[in-house]
Amino acid sequence: MKNVFFKKISVKNFLSVGEEPVVVDFKPGLHIITGTNRDKQDRRNGVGKSTIADAIHFAVFGSTMRELKKENIVNNLIGKGCEVVLDFSVNDSEKTTDYRIVRMLEPSKCYLYINGNDETRDTINNTTEFVCKLLNTSQEVFQNCVIMTVNNTVPFMGKKKLEKRKFIEGIFNLEVFSKMLNELRSEHNEVKKDFEVKTGRHEEVENAVNTHVSSKNKFITAQKEKREKYLKRQDDNSKELKALKEKSFDTNEDEIKTIKASIQQVEDNIDSCDAKLTVIDKGITEHETEIKFKAQALSKIGTDEETCPVCLKPMSEHDREKIDSEIGNIKAEIVDIKKKIEDSQRNLETVKLLKDKLRQSKYSQTETLNEHVLKIAQNEQDVSRIKQLEEWNKTLVQDIEQIKNETDQFDTAIQEAEARLDNLKNDIEGVKHRLGILDVVKFIVSEEGVKSYIVRKILQVFNHKLAYYLKKMDANCICMFNEYFEEEIIDEKGKICSYFNFSGAERKNIDLACLFAFMDIRRLQGNVAYNFSVYDELLDSSLDESGVDLVVNLLKERVDKYNECIMVISHRKESSKIASHYKNPGEVIYLEKSKGITRRVEFTE
Numbered sequence: 001m002k003n004v005f006f007k008k009i010s011v012k013n014f015l016s017v018g019e020e021p022v023v024v025d026f027k028p029g030l031h032i033i034t035g036t037n038r039d040k041q042d043r044r045n046g047v048g049k050s051t052i053a054d055a056i057h058f059a060v061f062g063s064t065m066r067e068l069k070k071e072n073i074v075n076n077l078i079g080k081g082c083e084v085v086l087d088f089s090v091n092d093s094e095k096t097t098d099y100r101i102v103r104m105l106e107p108s109k110c111y112l113y114i115n116g117n118d119e120t121r122d123t124i125n126n127t128t129e130f131v132c133k134l135l136n137t138s139q140e141v142f143q144n145c146v147i148m149t150v151n152n153t154v155p156f157m158g159k160k161k162l163e164k165r166k167f168i169e170g171i172f173n174l175e176v177f178s179k180m181l182n183e184l185r186s187e188h189n190e191v192k193k194d195f196e197v198k199t200g201r202h203e204e205v206e207n208a209v210n211t212h213v214s215s216k217n218k219f220i221t222a223q224k225e226k227r228e229k230y231l232k233r234q235d236d237n238s239k240e241l242k243a244l245k246e247k248s249f250d251t252n253e254d255e256i257k258t259i260k261a262s263i264q265q266v267e268d269n270i271d272s273c274d275a276k277l278t279v280i281d282k283g284i285t286e287h288e289t290e291i292k293f294k295a296q297a298l299s300k301i302g303t304d305e306e307t308c309p310v311c312l313k314p315m316s317e318h319d320r321e322k323i324d325s326e327i328g329n330i331k332a333e334i335v336d337i338k339k340k341i342e343d344s345q346r347n348l349e350t351v352k353l354l355k356d357k358l359r360q361s362k363y364s365q366t367e368t369l370n371e372h373v374l375k376i377a378q379n380e381q382d383v384s385r386i387k388q389l390e391e392w393n394k395t396l397v398q399d400i401e402q403i404k405n406e407t408d409q410f411d412t413a414i415q416e417a418e419a420r421l422d423n424l425k426n427d428i429e430g431v432k433h434r435l436g437i438l439d440v441v442k443f444i445v446s447e448e449g450v451k452s453y454i455v456r457k458i459l460q461v462f463n464h465k466l467a468y469y470l471k472k473m474d475a476n477c478i479c480m481f482n483e484y485f486e487e488e489i490i491d492e493k494g495k496i497c498s499y500f501n502f503s504g505a506e507r508k509n510i511d512l513a514c515l516f517a518f519m520d521i522r523r524l525q526g527n528v529a530y531n532f533s534v535y536d537e538l539l540d541s542s543l544d545e546s547g548v549d550l551v552v553n554l555l556k557e558r559v560d561k562y563n564e565c566i567m568v569i570s571h572r573k574e575s576s577k578i579a580s581h582y583k584n585p586g587e588v589i590y591l592e593k594s595k596g597i598t599r600r601v602e603f604t605e
Contacts (some may be wrong), residue, residue, distance in 0.1 A: 002528045003091040004135055006565070011055040013075040014065075016048035018597035024052055024589055026532045030555050033569045035598075037589030040207050045408040047591050048598030049569045053147050053534045059086035061099050061139050062128050065147065069192075070105055075513040077596055080106040090134065091503045099132060136528040141168050147534040148511075155501040156518070159489070165485045178416035180445045188438045191586045194452065202424040205485040211418045216410035227403045232395045237389045244389075246384045251371075252398040259369045266362040273355035287341045291334055298330045452483040458521065459483060465520050469513035472548050477502070479510060505543055512538075512551060516558070523562075539570050541579075552578055576603070 007025075012021040014091070035047035054064040064073060075084040082105035087383040089098045100113040107529070110124040112131065132138065137146075144156055144167060156167060156395040169178055239357050301323055443449045463480045471480060476492040491497045499507060522531045535555075538549050569574065590603035 001046075001489050001523075002136065004380050004528060005089045005531045006056075007059045007087040007089065008051070008086070009059065010083075011051065012084070013074065013080070013086055014055055014058070015073065015076045015083045016593060016596065016598040017055075018053055018075055018078060018599070020597075021112070022052070022179055022591070022600045024599065024600075027587070028266070028559065028563045028565055029586030030552070030559050030579060031565065031567045031586040031589060032575050032588045033567055033591070034571060034576060035593065038592060039596065040592040044569055047571075047593045049571070049591055050599060052567070052589070053569065055084045056534065057085065057139075057142070057147060059084045059103050059130055060128075060135065060137075060142065062103060062124065065140075065143060070108070074106050075597075082106055091255060099134070105501070112285070113605050141522070144515065145522050146530055146532070148515055148536065148538065156514050157507065157510055164487075164493045168481075169483050177445045177450075181261075181442065184438055185444065186441050188435070191434055191438060194437060197426065198424055198428050199429060200500070202421065202428060203419055205421045205424060209421060211370065212410050212414045212417060216414065219410060223403055223406065227400060230396050230400050230403070233399070233457070234393055236392050237396070241386060241389045241393070247382060255371065258370050259365050259372070260574070263362055263365045263369065266365065270355055270358045270362065273351050273358060276351045277348060277355070279342050284341050284348070287337045287344065291337050292350060294330050294334045296338065298327060298334070298402060300395050301326050301330070335466050455483045455485075461485055461524065462521050464518055465517040466513055469516045469554070470509065471546070472554055473509040473513055475509040475513065476506065477510070479513070505547055508543055509547070512554075516554065531563070533568065534567045534569065536569040537571070539575055540570060 008023065009024050010021045010023045012019045013019060033049050033052055035049055038049045040046065054066065057065050074080065076302065084103050085102045089096050098115050102111040108124065110127045111118065111120045112127050113119065121130055156164065159167065281404050459481055467477055477489055477497065479487055479489045482485050489497050489499060499510065519533065538551065543551060558564050559566055568578065576588045579588050588603040590601055592601045
């Protein structure tokens, strides 16, 4: 059990407190904080009584319960030098350690002294966090278990469901489950994201494997088709080579020369025939011309007239005989010429026939020659084709061999992808297993898990304490909480009611009963006990005289039982009488405000 003993607080230039420090010792007993406002005659409000509670809160957390801005915390008349000093000790495992917190504004500073040594952390926030861990408290728990301010703090029962749950978890020291749950949720989300990422990668790699396998199959198919294509070409080439090599490539150059010579001889003979034809044609033409001349001469020789048309001499018998003889000669010559023409024409036909025969011989021999030339050209082409086919076959052999030796580059990629796939499968299985564990652990620390079991056990004690204090307060209701921190309030008629169905005094009874029960549970479950508590205006509203007596009796009971320092802030004049107690008498902390400055003065009745 950790026991926290608040010893003393000193307040300077804080809110209405001025340069003169207000010092309060936390001694066991029931103490009353009251006072007078001299700036307003016969008024007890606005004295600065709540400043003590705010100063304690400020010393621990660095803020006031009224959540004032820092510039409004410093005394507005002084404007600087705000300082709150809180002395306390912590007894843990029979070892007592003294602490002092010095918190300042204008300038802003926070010092922490442990057994007189300066142990201030590197920042104000870190120092505050250390103090909160040391006191094992939060602002919500502190305000409902140590300091209760009616006007500035929402009562527990008036809080929203989520706020109630958070507060009770703090009281029951179950924040660890919420923190664990939040961390587990965060971790679960991260692991789930990791699972989704790995699943996405697994799908990508699986698609890559399928792509590589498909590409490999296509490659093998293409490789097979290419090989079959090359083999078919090789087979076709081999067949063509065989056919070409089986052909006869014999060519007689002498025969070609003989044919060419024979053709040349025929051409020469044709040329001779042409020459003869030309001569014959010329002779025939000359003979025909000669016949024409003879015919013309014949037509001019002789006349039937008695006189010569040339010389105009009379025609004699002798002349006529001579004419007839000449005509006969000419006609005979014409006949001879015609005979010559006929002989020439026969010769012409003979020569023409010979020429035709020669032409036919030339054509025949030319065809034979062309056949030999074509055969030679074909032979040369076939030889070239054989060389080409042989070269092609050599290349095809190399290509086919290359296909055999082609490395399947997809195997390595597939093996690597499958290795990654196996690793991802193992990772995914690991993440699945981890998610399963997280789901189980989440359930364990969730509202329905072990937390619910623990809460039910604690609630038995809490509800018992709550019922005890409600009875002590003479409340006209009973209140119980379930493991989900949902309250059920039953009035004196046995009807289930809402907290807000009750009057202000009745709600105050419930609030105080909850407060005392929370303080007891905090002491039991939280393993921490504070030696003091503050109640602001506890007796000034809602409670009647009987209610005040019941509350005072409870407070005195706690003083006697736990040796606590209880401070009640009140503006009631008669409240000062409460401080006297036969076993643990308290004192009246009397404050006086004058000219805007609050001081502590000696109390006189």
